[in-house]
Amino acid sequence: MIGIFRQKTPANALLLLFYALVLKFPLFLHPVVPVLHSEDNYLYRVILHGLDSAIHNIPICYSILTFLLLVSQAILLNRISNHHKVLPKPNFLPGMSYILITSLLPDWGHFSAPLLINMVMIWVWYRMMELYNSHRPGTAIFGIGVWTGIVALLYVPAVAFLLLMLSALLTMRPFRIREWFVGLLGFTFPYYFLFLILYLTGTWKWAGIIPSIKFAVPAFPATIWLTLGIVWLVIPFILGGYFVQKNLNKFLIQIRKSWSLLLLFLMVAIVIILISRVTSYENWIIMAVPLACFHASAYYFPNKTLGPEILHWLIVGYILAMNYFI
Template sequence: MTGIFKQKTSSNIVLLLVYGLVLKFNCFLHPAGPIQQPEDHFLYNWLIEWLKPLHIPGVLYVLITFLLLYGQALLFNRICNDQKLLPRPNYLPAMAHMLTTSLFVEWNYFSAPLLANTFLIWTFYRMTTLPTIQKPAAAILGIGIQMGIVTLLYKPAVVFVLLVLLALFIMRPFRLREWAINVLGITMPYYFLALVLYLGNKWDWNKIKPVFNIGLPAIPSSVYTTISITLLIVPFIIGGYYVQANLNKMYIHVRKSWSLLLLYLIMAMLIIMADGGNNYISWMLCSVPITAFHAAAYYYINSRRLPMIIHWILFGYAIYLNYWLI
């Protein structure tokens, strides 16, 4: 399977759809509605309140979730190919995304982190293009607005504001005007929200400020959770080793993109501590950078058998997890 997705052919788009359905089809047989948590912010809570009177069946939420995950996989794959994160274009990042998001059952249901992930992938793409933009003001403002929307979907995602500022520091020469534009973009969704609440006589500061608790993540209470975490970490370490080994062969902007992915992962890990819950829904925000390093592991390993073995171990476990443990 890794050999097939290592090729850049249009048929892989259809194959990826089938691949994802095989992994996640049992979710359609046991559908669940949207997941709500105390950390969800105003936009997500408003969306759920708006959808509740429609009495949408659970299977439709599962379908929307699957299409979002499939779209995320294709979008992130295109970013990896456009930015040349791997030497040759392929569909390994898309395959890895569909596979890694199957290692936790919670990641296959409609939630605020799922929606935030979609915006974050697009935001990451715009951050990687900053060095090549001649007039970056509009792009920087757009990045800020997208990040503001992300924080209004999920409170702990305010940590990613730091990622945007670090991206400006890494990708662009320091210009105070650009930083001010970015901060303006981040706060702009809050201005509009405050205006709507005020004019609707529903003003409440608690609806806007992103308050959340900080604490250590819960110790895995299940052996299956421990296995899932292990299967995320081991290919990530292998991929990280090969990325580091090939760093000198990469263009400067590619090195910066990999550095940005690593910072992305660090910010997402901070969110794990800011979640405060006992579930693993917020861990989904780690999936995108981990996906990239998994794809690097499948691509760079010289042996033909080892990537296949790693893939089929993850695939077999994901099938067992999603079909026999739900």
């Protein structure tokens, strides 16, 4: 399977869809209606209210929507990774890895604000990588700021992605204070509309607007299956990080910066998890984008495919056992 996805052929797009159907078919067997959490912000509540009105809280509809979002995110991530040559040769491993790791924890199959954030942040990551050679950085930086502000309106702890935007400016651009101000202006831009709507509807309350940031220890895995799922997230990440570091000198400087940006993305995602008070693992899916790229490198770089194949099928076996037999 690894050998097939290491190639970039049109047939692999169809194979990726079939691969997703096999691993994520339990979404349709056990559909779940989304639950609002205290960290869900204004924009997500509006979206969820609109969906409830349109599909009348039918669980299977949310499963279909979640499946389409996950597959779309995998395809978009794969396309961007190939476009920017995150791995030396075009392939389908980032998309495969995204489908694989988002099947490791059952909560990652729920429709949620963090799931929507992933779609936005894949695009933001793409725009951040383009800053290195951008001829109109002001427009790009303002757009990145706007989208970063939008994800904060979806999920309150996602305000921490402001740190990623500032880190991207440090990593991909020479320091220019004007560009930082443009990014901060873009970040606050969605809030202008929120303030206006709240003021006109008479629901203006400072307590509901200012994010409440409190660090908390994430919930410990309650079962051995959740523990194994986290283990399968960590092991390929460590292997992928090793291979990226080993081959770093062979990359162009822009690719090196892109990998640094992915590591910063992961660190900010961990911060978001630490400032979330959700007892489920839905918010952990924010880590899936950078983790998928590191997992893909663990499958791509070894000269012999036997090791990656064994690792891949062990993870697939765990997912099938957890979803179909437990």
